[in-house]
Amino acid sequence: MRDLVAGTVYLAKGQKWVARHGRWWGFGMIPALITLVGYIVALVLLSTRADDLAAWATPFADGWGSPWQGLLRGALAAITFGGGLLIALITFTAVTLLVGQPFYESLCEKVDETEGGAPAKPEIPLWRELLISARDSLYVLVRVLAFGILLFACGFIPVVGQTVVPVLGFCVSGFFLVVELSAVALQRRGVPQAERIRLLRRRLPLALGFGVPLILLFLVPLLTVLAMPGAVAGATLLARDLVPVEADGDGEDGEDGTDGAQAARESGEHPEGNPYGGPSTTGAYPENPYAEPPQAHNPYRGGVEANPYRSAP
Secondary structure, eight states: OHHHHHHHHHHHHHHHHHHHSHHHHHHHHHHHHHHHHHHHHHHHHHHHHHHHHHHHHOGGGTTOOTTHHHHHHHHHHHHHHHHHHHHHHHHHHHHHHHHTHHHHHHHHHHHHHHHSOOOOOOOOOHHHHHHHHHHHHHHHHHHHHHHHHHHHHHTTSTTHHHHHHHHHHHHHHHHHHHHHHTHHHHHHTTOOHHHHHHHHHHTHHHHHHHHHHHHHHHTSHHHHHHHHHHHHHHHHHHHHHHSOOOOOOTTOOOTTSOOHHHHHHHHTSSOTTOTTSSOOSSSSOOSOTTOOOOOOOOTTSSSTTTOTTSOOO
16 A cells, blocks of 8 residues: 555656746657657648548448448447547557657756755667667557557456456556656666566555556547656656665765765774775785675666666667
8 A cells, every 4th residue: 555655746846846946847848749740740731531441441331321331431430430549548658758858857867856865877889779769669569559458358257247347448548658658768778678577566556656646648549648747757756766776986875874884894894904805804915805795785776797687888
């Protein structure tokens, strides 16, 4: 229950963050506006051509009399437009994130900077980031469609189809929406998509608390554009919870307020008999007095050896 509330709090914090940084709010709306305009143009074209598509798809009905020909082609035109609208709703977030990869990368970086403990920027060319983002979005879309087909079939079950299935539909959509929105922040931390999904699945109430209210907001197209920058900012804050990034620097205070040097001595990394690192039982320096102290375990950042998910430059 605590994670469920925490997810909603992260969503609210993201909206508050962009409200305090108005320039970044406007900056983050640009990709959503571009995608919305493109989808509106595509849907208008589809609506004007739906009757022609229906007639082209049903040549066998050319000789049918009224009203059967009109009913068949009218229903097929409505299904075509409805299918296009459904695809637009399902893919809007993924396409917006793909179009806005450079925008949201900068937005995530700014959120990390203002909150402290920003990870190092990955050494990946922009074209490769776009390729990875497109591949990951396609992977998520396939999973969403698979769940959608299963839930559609379950919708014909009496009572369950009208009560449980819609709730499950919102939960599945909300979960994968969080997967998409947090992808930019977690990719900056070197976490691959399969691990991102596992992280969110382990904190499922946290993901649902963030994603389900956002799905309800995104049912209104205009709110989708307005809320997208805050959703990305909130997903970055949520990613910081999933994969904390420790601040660099010697002698900095720990999370519990303990002096960094004192904590290192207590952990055995810098015993008083050996200021250069490594345990010493005799008070003398070891064979290599300049050996670097072991680093704190963080599998999602650092060099190639410390981060198994980031390729070598």
